[in-house]
Amino acid sequence: MSHHHHHEHGHDHTHHHSISSNLKVAFFLNLSFTIIEFIGGIFTNSMAILSDAIHDLGDTFAIGSSLFLENYSQKGRSKKFSFGYKRFSPLSALINSVILLAGSLFIITEAIPRLLNPETVDARGMLYLALAGIFFNGLAVFRLRKGENSINQRAVMLHLLEDVLGWVAVLVGSIVMLFVNLPIIDPILSLLIAVYIFWNAFKNLRQVMHIFLQATPDDVDIDKVKSALESLEEVQDTHDTHLWTLDGNYNILSVHLVINNNMRLSELAELRMKVNKKLKSYHIDHITIQFEVPGELCELEKH
Ligand SMILES: [Zn+2]
Ligand SMILES: [Zn+2]
The missing domain is CATH 3.30.70.1350 (Cation efflux protein, cytoplasmic domain)
Incomplete structure (x- = not known):
């Protein structure tokens, strides 16, 4: 999940506890799965899996920072921060965008040489990881569907559906590579995913910079x-x-x-x-x- 899903939190105090415990569960699930992906990506020698790992690292960071910010924003204003702590939210979005930009650039520079010299990948391992990815993200979609349908939640849902689609692409690619010797599919998938991450991170960064540069907000004329x-x-x-x-x-x-x-x-x-x-x-x-x-x-x- 990227930063903009987590702006609204803790308004309703009766739901506060369940929101933050849901976030905690989401954080630890994402963190463990991100670690599994990085290890799995290295063992299967798959750049496509590593691209997804970078993406999920961003998701983990976004959820983690919104957990942290939820407590922080409760603090209200202080002598040092007379406007309160709301700007910590765009700050964490800024850090996340930089992580995603650097991560996706790294993947792009690693995947391009592989287009010319494709390396063998463990297609079976990729298939298992893709199934796990579909399961994890599908579970999260299912969990959210039960909740109330705020704009915020719809945005999170949409993002999770994109994540599932990414994994479906990896699944299809790995099945093809199981039957046909076409290792170039892996860097192609990896580049598609990495370019998508890069583009979204770039758009987020631009939005965040507008906030820090005190541009007139888009929603007010x-x-x-x-x-x-x-x-x-x-x-x-x-x-x-x-x-x-x-x-x-x-x-x-x-x-x-x-x-x-x-x-x-x-x-x-x-x-x-x-x-x-x-x-x-x-x-x-x-x-x-x-x-x-x-x-x-x-x-x-x-x-
Ligand atoms: Zn995601
Ligand atoms: Zn005046």
């Missing part, structure tokens, strides 16, 4: 936010509008609002309520407003 604010009759102008995301889910807005000269503090409080109401549908979780009067000299006044 900053121009619409500005015009929604400017449509309020008390607001004459807006500037220094910043919209960014803490972890890909929790979005933060800060803005300067130029208002009439003669508003009272109680009226400002009402205006803040209006702003909150207006922006409710925009998926913004944290708003900071600076009120300014017309003609006030603001160093940050750039549109």
